[in-house]
Amino acid sequence: MTTTCTECGNLLAGYDELAATERARVDAHVAQCAACSALAQALADLGPALGAEYGDVSAPPTLRGRVSRRLSPDLPPKPSPLPAILDMLAWSAVACAVGMLAWFVAPAGFTLTGTMLYATAGVLTLGELGITLWVVREREE
């Protein structure tokens, strides 16, 4: 490449910002120089390709959520599954104690029927199922 071609190349790289006189000088050189003409064509092809590649880049919608989840000091503390289970066990113990107390203070002749027994077992099973589902969901998160 001659100096003129090097100079022309530098001007071609910023062609859009050239003053009219410089642009005319570059155009005149490109019209009679095959190498600079090819360079001008390559630069012309690049502009739209670069615009298409980078012109519409914005933060992915997942970014804010990812960051928010990490801002732990400002979020309410996430309950651990263990205290919840202990909590449930404690309430079960309270329920048992109340049941035993009721048994002791029950009027003479009171008997525990099968229906009452099944109902109690059903409530406990549903409670257990709820806890299990909750623990699994917490772990997945």
Next chain:
Amino acid sequence: MEALVTAVTLICQNDSYTGAVSMEDLIRQHLDQGRTREAFDLLAAGFQDRIYRLAVAIVGNRALAEDAAQDALLRIWKGLAGFRGASALSTWVYAITRNASLTALAGWRSRAADSMEDPAVRAAAEGYALPGPPARAGFDVEAMVGQLRPQYQQVLRLYYMQERSYEEVARMLDLPMGTVKTLLHRAKLELAAQLMGSSVKEA
């Protein structure tokens, strides 16, 4: 609050905004009153696109850029309560983002270099390095840009991501505007040379 965030987002997306209430003023008001979370929400809403673009410009990979942007925002969160404005807020945000991006890039290169012996890891790393969108003009733009020296890559990507504003690119990369123009022109010439299948000797 949501309406305020939206308004500030609009203000911040328009860099030529010179109204009486700037995002920085609003953030400082929140910080002065100890409302760090509100200050952070405004900052994140206003800057997240530019933080992400700066990260993309530096690391050249969108998945890694999201990691870097997340890291940058978390670093901003940690430092925000202590921010007292020795520099402009944007200068501070961009400096943190550049550091987070370079850290992410160095970490990724280190991991890739350590484990390149393993074919499975190599395949995964190469997959990770693939650019986001496919080539749209008959040639793979990102692959070509990736061949350039890092500074050329950064300026070139950021220039097109930031609506061809030399000023904004200069601010985000902390470079003089003249340097940005020179780097951009050289980057374009090298790309054009790649496209023509030959090399152009620098002036």
